[in-house]
Amino acid sequence: MRFMMIVKATTDSEAGVMPSQELxxxxxxxxxxxxxAGVLLAADGLQPSSSGIRISYPEPGGKPKVVDGPFTEAKEIIAGYTLIEVKSKEEAIEWALRMPDPHGFGQGEIELRQVSEIGDIMDNPDSLAKEAALRNQLEEQKRA
Known part of the structure; x- marks a missing residue:
């Protein structure tokens, strides 16, 4: 089971305040x-939303709308993530609880979300086969 620990942004992270060396x-x-422990898949921080771009689809079938950052709701913005693969939801929670306060100022908030597996979102055999082929191609490119 894969889980993403989503680190929420704060006013400091959005302002570009760098973490202390201790953190x-x-x-x-x-x-x-x-x-x-062999569970880490990826972990990265993100630039503040001032350097971000948001693409939305305001009307079904309509053109996408592109908006440059910054975005105003810091609580809704992601500052970073850690992707892990574990055996259970309980193990994911244990790892999330061990993460240091991601901002070091008592404002840290982590959202833990399970990653959907391909079978969770599609059941058409043709679509599943195409997805498996794409994933195999990606793995081959990584090895090359």
Whole structure:
């Protein structure tokens, strides 16, 4: 089971305030523990929404709308993520609880979401076969 730990933005992260060295060290130690346990798939921080672009689809079948950041609701913005693969929801929660306060100022918030597996969102055999072929192609490109 894959889970994404979504680190929510704060006013500080949106303002580009860099984490302290102490927090960087704590996060690196946490990531090392994830690697040693063999559960880490990816972990990255994101630039503030001021450098982001939002694409929305305001009308069915209509043209997409492109809006440059910044975006105003910091609580709705993602500042980073960690993707893990574990055996259960309980294990994912345990790892999320071990993550240091992602912003170090008591404002940190982590949202834990299970990643949908391909069979969860489609059941058409042709679509499943096409998806499997694309994933195989991606794996081959990674090895090349």
């Amino acid at each position: 960087i060290d704590a996060i690196q130690k946490y990531n090392e523990e994830l690697v040693k």
